[in-house]
Amino acid sequence: MLDSDLAELYGVETRVLNQAIKRNIVRFPDSFMFQLLEEEWNALISQFVISNGRGGRRKLPYAFTEHGILMLSSVLNSTQAIQMSIRIIEMFVLLREMVLLHKDVSVLVEQVENRLMKQDQKIEVLFTYLNKFMDKVDGSKGKIGFKVGHKEV
DSSP states (O other): OBHHHHHHHHTSOHHHHHHHHHHTGGGOOTTTEEEOOHHHHHHHHHHHTOOOSTTOOSSOOEEEOHHHHHHHHHHOOSHHHHHHHHHHHHHHHHHHHHHHHHHHHHHHHHHHHHHHHHHHHHHHHHHHHHHHHHHHHHHTOOOSSOEETTEEO
16 A cells, blocks of 8 residues: 555555654565655556646655555554554455455366366267267168068068
8 A cells, every 4th residue: 555545544644654654664674665666656647647736746655565554553653543554454354365265266166167177078978989879870770670581570
């Protein structure tokens, strides 16, 4: 999530959030937070039609991982910041559970597809044998009954 989005959720200005982070920078390694590159920021601006006009950002925004957002709760001590951190963490946990559930469902679907493919192959083999059998039966059709010599009864 971007610093500006988190600042809005926590009920503080972006500059206040970034100042608190700078005062506690040792708590935010690269795996918790990173600054967007100019090309990444420009892509976001064009993709989401973010205003780049007056009063806009002077510095590139910071993006936070799940762990960085968790760490923010220890840096920002307002009641709203703590409550929002709890909600955000709950959402990350829910998303992780959904991903795991989706993975389990995907595995089950793949297993069913494999079984169906095997069944299709078995049915195809069965029809091949049935067709061969029918060809033999069709080729030897004659009148039904006993043959005595050359006469039919």
